[in-house]
Amino acid sequence: MIPGFPNIGPLNRLQRLGAGVLFLLAGVWAFGFLNINHFPLASRVVLFVPLYLGFAGVFEALFGYCLVHHHCRTYDRR
Numbered sequence: 001m002i003p004g005f006p007n008i009g010p011l012n013r014l015q016r017l018g019a020g021v022l023f024l025l026a027g028v029w030a031f032g033f034l035n036i037n038h039f040p041l042a043s044r045v046v047l048f049v050p051l052y053l054g055f056a057g058v059f060e061a062l063f064g065y066c067l068v069h070h071h072c073r074t075y076d077r078r
Contacts (some may be wrong), residue, residue, distance in 0.1 A: 006064030007074070013061045020057025027051040 008016070027050035034044055060066050 008060070008066050013064055016057045016066075017061035020054045020059075021063060022054075023050045023057060024054030026056075034051055068071055 027047050031047055034047075043058065043070065
């Protein structure tokens, strides 16, 4: 396994980009919902999950590199 060498193909990159954008939009929508309805500040901790998944998906799509595939020493070049 070569560090930094893309280990996911164009189809997976497109899927990760789409999922990442959807998770980011869901996180922004949830933030607006919580803010408009005056939820306590501590309830915004749940926004970590969709925002993390969104940023991870977008960055994996941009760089073509999946850390899970790297850890398992596999390639998915579809």
